[in-house]
Amino acid sequence: MSLPQGTRLGPYEILAPLGAGGMGEVYRASDPRLGREVAIKVLPAALTDDPERLRRFAQEARAASALNHPNILTIHDVGDEASSPYLVTELLRGESLRDLLQRGPLPVDKAIEFARELASGLAAAHDKDIIHRDLKPDNVFVTSDGRVKILDFGLAKLRQPESANTASLTEAGVLLGTMGYLSPEQAEGKPVDRRSDIFSLGAVLFEMLTGQHAFPGNSLASLVAVMQKDPPRVSDIRPEVPTWFAAVVQRCMAKAPEDRFQSAGELLAAIDSRKGVSRRSRPVAWAAAALLLVAVTLAAAKAFPRFFGGTTIDAVAVLPFATAGDTTDAGFVATGLTDGLIAELAQVGALKVISRSSGELASTKPLDQVAKELGVRAVVKGSLRKSGDSVYVSVALLDAAGGAPRWSRDYSATLDGLPHLEREMALAIADASHAELARDEQARLAAGAEVDRRAYEAYLRGRFHMERDELDRARAFFEQARSIAPNWAPSYVGLANYYTTLPFASDIPPVDVLPKAREMVVKALELDETLADAHAAFAYIRAYYECDWQAAEKEFKRALELRPSNADVHFSYSRFLASRSRMDESLAQIARAMELDPLSLPLRANTALLNYFGGKYREALSQLDETLAADSTSRLALWGKALVLEQLGKPKEAIAILEPMGFANLNRVSSLGHAYALAGRSADARAVLDTMEAKARTSYVPAYYFAVVHAGLGQQDEALRWLDRAYQERSTVLAYLRIDPRLATLRSNPRFEELVRRIGGT
Numbered sequence: 174m175s176l177p178q179g180t181r182l183g184p185y186e187i188l189a190p191l192g193a194g195g196m197g198e199v200y201r202a203s204d205p206r207l208g209r210e211v212a213i214k215v216l217p218a219a220l221t222d223d224p225e226r227l228r229r230f231a232q233e234a235r236a237a238s239a240l241n242h243p244n245i246l247t248i249h250d251v252g253d254e255a256s257s258p259y260l261v262t263e264l265l266r267g268e269s270l271r272d273l274l275q276r277g278p279l280p281v282d283k284a285i286e287f288a289r290e291l292a293s294g295l296a297a298a299h300d301k302d303i304i305h306r307d308l309k310p311d312n313v314f315v316t317s318d319g320r321v322k323i324l325d326f327g328l329a330k331l332r333q334p335e336s337a338n339t340a341s342l343t344e345a346g347v348l349l350g351t352m353g354y355l356s357p358e359q360a361e362g363k364p365v366d367r368r369s370d371i372f373s374l375g376a377v378l379f380e381m382l383t384g385q386h387a388f389p390g391n392s393l394a395s396l397v398a399v400m401q402k403d404p405p406r407v408s409d410i411r412p413e414v415p416t417w418f419a420a421v422v423q424r425c426m427a428k429a430p431e432d433r434f435q436s437a438g439e440l441l442a443a444i445d446s447r448k449g450v451s452r453r454s455r456p457v458a459w460a461a462a463a464l465l466l467v468a469v470t471l472a473a474a475k476a477f478p479r480f481f482g483g484t485t486i487d488a489v490a491v492l493p494f495a496t497a498g499d500t501t502d503a504g505f506v507a508t509g510l511t512d513g514l515i516a517e518l519a520q521v522g523a524l525k526v527i528s529r530s531s532g533e534l535a536s537t538k539p540l541d542q543v544a545k546e547l548g549v550r551a552v553v554k555g556s557l558r559k560s561g562d563s564v565y566v567s568v569a570l571l572d573a574a575g576g577a578p579r580w581s582r583d584y585s586a587t588l589d590g591l592p593h594l595e596r597e598m599a600l601a602i603a604d605a606s607h608a609e610l611a612r613d614e615q616a617r618l619a620a621g622a623e624v625d626r627r628a629y630e631a632y633l634r635g636r637f638h639m640e641r642d643e644l645d646r647a648r649a650f651f652e653q654a655r656s657i658a659p660n661w662a663p664s665y666v667g668l669a670n671y672y673t674t675l676p677f678a679s680d681i682p683p684v685d686v687l688p689k690a691r692e693m694v695v696k697a698l699e700l701d702e703t704l705a706d707a708h709a710a711f712a713y714i715r716a717y718y719e720c721d722w723q724a725a726e727k728e729f730k731r732a733l734e735l736r737p738s739n740a741d742v743h744f745s746y747s748r749f750l751a752s753r754s755r756m757d758e759s760l761a762q763i764a765r766a767m768e769l770d771p772l773s774l775p776l777r778a779n780t781a782l783l784n785y786f787g788g789k790y791r792e793a794l795s796q797l798d799e800t801l802a803a804d805s806t807s808r809l810a811l812w813g814k815a816l817v818l819e820q821l822g823k824p825k826e827a828i829a830i831l832e833p834m835g836f837a838n839l840n841r842v843s844s845l846g847h848a849y850a851l852a853g854r855s856a857d858a859r860a861v862l863d864t865m866e867a868k869a870r871t872s873y874v875p876a877y878y879f880a881v882v883h884a885g886l887g888q889q890d891e892a893l894r895w896l897d898r899a900y901q902e903r904s905t906v907l908a909y910l911r912i913d914p915r916l917a918t919l920r921s922n923p924r925f926e927e928l929v930r931r932i933g934g935t
Contacts (some may be wrong), residue, residue: 176200176215182254185213185261201264202793204249211249214260240301241406241558243567243583244294246314246324265322270313270377278384281414286582287321288378288421289444293583294323295374299367304363308373309354310380318569319578353388357400357428368430371440375402375425375433383410387426400428410853418444486579486606488549489570491515492526492536495556503559508640509633510557510566510591517599519738520617520705523609524849525549526738528770533723535772544573547771551579551600561589562626568598569603588633589626617703617735628658635667644678647671663685663705665697669710676905680872684903687718705736709745715747717905720933725749740769744776747783751909756787774800779812785817786912793817809835812841820914839865843878847915850885858886875899876904881915891925892916908934 175198179188184206191199197214204211241247250261270287273279279287291313298305303324305312314322356372358365379387389405402427407419421443429435434440494511496503511529518526525545535543543552555568569581580601586594596618603610603618610618635650648671654664672690676683691714697707712728715721729746733739747762760783767776781796794817800810811834815827831845846861862882868874880895896919899907910916910929919925 182213182215182257182259183250183252185211187213197260202261204261208227208388210264212262212264214262216258226454240298240326242297242565242650243556244290244321244323245297246322259349265314265316267314267316269311270315270321270381271310273315274310274380275385276394279381281382281411281418282427284381284862285415285444287381287420288322288374288418289441290583291323291374291377292437292441292444293636294321294587295367295370296441298323298326299437304365305370305373306359307354308370308377309351310377311351313377318571319581319889320567353386353399354600355399356430358430360399366430367436368433371425371433371437372427372430372550374437374440375422378422378425379407382407382412382414382422385410395925403428435499440460463760469823480865481637484550484607486551486570486608488525488527488547489518489551489553489602489606490532490535490543490547490549491529491553492532492543493529494554494568496558502759503557505633505637506559506564506591507557508586508637510555510564510595512636513591513595514553514598516705516736516739517595517618518602519736520614521599521603521610522607522614522737524603524738525607525769528740531770531772540571540573540576548768549573551606553646556690562647564588564591566594584590587626591679592624611809615711624661625658628654628661628664631657632664632667635664636768639667639670639674643673644671656932660700662697662707665693665700666704666706666710669693669697669714671709672715673710682873682875682902683718684901687714687903690714691718691844703735705739705742708732708735709739709742710747712742716752717908718903720908720931721755722749722933738769740766740773740776743769745781747906748779751783751786751912754911756783759783760787774804774807775809778813781810781817783811785813785820786909786914788914790817790820808841812844815844819851824848828852830853836864838880839874840866843881846882847885850882850887851875855886858882874901875904875906877904881913882917884919887918889919889922892919893922893928896925896928900931 175190176182176187178187178189182202185202185204186660188201188203188210191201191212193199197216200213200215202211202213203209217561246265247263248260249263252259252261278284291308295308297304301497303326305323307325308323312323312325314324316322319895354373354376356365356369359369376387378635379385383405385405388398388402407422408416409413425440434443467603491511491514494507496507511532515529515532518524527549531547535546538546540552544550552571552573553568554571555566557567558565564586566584566586567581568584569642570579572579582598582601584594584598600618631650631654635647635654638644638647638650648668651664651667651671654661655668658664662676669690672686672693675681675686690710694707694714697704698711701707708728709732712725712732714726715728717723726749729749731744732742733746737744743762743766747759747766750756750759750762758781763776763780763783767773767780770776777796777800781793781800784790784793784796794814797810797814797817800807801814804810812828815830818824818830819827827848828845831841834841836842842861842865846858846865849855849858850862862879865874865878865882876895876898880899882891883889883892883895896907896910910925910932911920916925
């Protein structure tokens with residue numbers, strides 16, 4: 174009897190029936206604890222007294238709940254309410270493959286894609302020693318976003334050791350499975366293994382391509398055909414099917430198990446070798462060749478667009494990859510994969526790629542809102558599951574209008590294969606976007622050095638901890654990566670970034686660590702000149718440590734040539750241009766950074782600061798007020814507003830902002846001292862100097878901060894003495910000597926002019 178709406182099974186509330194089959198009735202239900210809808214399969218009351226049915230139902234739960242794969246129905250829960258066993262699964266939206274085939278055979282490309290997804294799902298099940306034993310179009314679901322899911326492991330056989338004395342599900346006279354899809358060994362009642370699923374999959378593929386049953390009928394004749402007759406050749410029915418894929422289908426349906434693919438993984442590799450999909454067993458050289466093939470295909474798509482269809486996507490956002498299954502140790506991999514894919518796509522000059530920070534902020538919103546806020550036409554969404562050294566990834570490119578998938582794929586790789594995976598996904602996404610790649614962009618995306626798995630894992634962990642300002646842990650992992658793979662460039666870039674960050678996050682003066690940063694980045698570029706991050710790090714060192722402004726600009730331009738959609742580098746370049754008093758160019762660069770990271774409040778605040786340095790105080794104030802309206806706690810915006818108010822002749826208002834911010838940040842403390850001086854509170858300004866001097870007795874305090882306070886007090890000689898000391902320290906903020914309005918009273922002094930000349934300010 175069907176369950177009426179409102180019936181409760183454990184914590185679940187029945188909403189509506191979805192269908193019924195031999196293994197149970199299926200309902201749409203609500204899970205109020207998590208605020209989601211689920212599907213519930215309930216064993217019919219008429220069958221609850223059948224021990225075999227109950228055993229098979231329980232076996233479905235045990236088998237399927239052991240699986241976690243994007244092409245297998247996810248099991249959430251099992252229960253037993255009033256002697257009615259039930260199974261709780263994800264709620265799928267779409268239709269069965271059987272319903273889809275009622276409208277005719279599938280497009281060849283779609284059939285091939287479904288084939289690899291089905292093989293991928295079966296491979297995951299077989300890895301757990303689970304055999305489906307009833308694969309057919311009715312047990313395959315096509316979701317509304319175009320992914321296939323294998324359903325109903327109710328007939329699955331949990332393989333037992335050969336010596337185990339257990340009852341078989343194929344005892345004499347019992348056939349489990351469906352006519353037309355049974356393997357010959359199933360039809361004969363013989364023991365089965367994973368190769369039986371391969372045969373059934375072949376019959377499903379035959380039907381997807383031809384619209385016909387490989388073994389029609391539902392009688393003894395059908396069983397005889399399965400055991401004795403070969404189906405027609407796919408290519409005879411549908412000549413446009415590629416020869417290689419027709420051969421794959423034919424091999425799947427070989428009568429003798431030893432003549433078929435011996436595993437779903439082997440079948441998957443056969444498909445991938447033609448489609449260019451990365452697999453962990455593939456040599457790196459073959460993966461590179463596959464990437465080149467994708468690049469050639471992409472070039473053809475640009476040359477002959479009418480054969481490929483679809484509108485061009487010129488802007489895309491990669492949302493953070495979700496983690497599935499055991500997420501304990503997957504977070505750093507998901508973050509690394511998201512960053513890696515963004516970095517690869519950012520090399521494509523024809524494609525605007527949004528930064529991860531904005532993608533993260535928008536990721537929980539509806540797709541159309543994400544697209545509007547980020548200014549993109551498509552979004553990349555994906556999930557990742559880590560199991561030991563293996564990583565399983567599902568990814569899709571979704572059109573912002575309606576969310577229809579333009580491209581989707583599943584991948585599996587080991588950690589050392591992730592760099593190739595990122596490049597391959599980037600090429601596929603660029604292809605699906607119809608974004609034109611220059612020849613050098615194609616070459617870079619298809620290239621890539623082999624990396625030791627342990628080194629890559631350590632590098633990802635280092636990046637993960639750097640983001641969280643856990644610098645000591647980050648350095649340890651970067652050093653570990655370098656030790657394992659001394660000829661792999663990214664670990665040196667990681668160390669260079671660690672050293673350049675230290676002066677801002679510790680008491681270590683720049684002169685003590687920036688030479689180490691230079692050593693690391695030079696080594697990285699010796700190993701790989703095409704690393705945009707290495708050029709960006711070198712630009713920073715060239716400018717703020719070596720004061721070689723011409724060389725620094727060359728490095729900035731090279732970094733942006735290699736990765737045009739890099740918001741961080743556009744921002745760094747904007748600050749560099751401002752320091753050279755090239756304000757219009759500076760504002761253009763930060764505007765580009767804002768296009769790539771549109772939700773970034775720090776970029777909004779820094780745009781205002783550039784206007785502050787350019788003397789546009791009213792405009793800067795308006796921008797800072799807008800930033801503070803979005804986040805009233807932004808310390809960067811509050812500090813910037815205090816600086817602007819001071820230049821507008823309102824030092825008391827600046828003090829009112831700076832005093833509550835405390836004395837932890839010495840940059841803000843020195844700003845407070847300068848504001849005290851301008852407000853006529855000289856004693857308070859000197860007290861700030863005393864505080865900084867006390868701090869300097871035990872740790873590093875940038876000399877520039879002392880100069881700022883002395884300049885406010887009108888003590889030019891003292892201010893210039895501290896600026897000379899800042900030069901000896903190689904203080905990075907000396908670059909702003911010419912544009913910092915707080916030092917305006919010093920600029921006519923010959924000693925100031927000489928200092929400007931020494932740091933290359935002429």
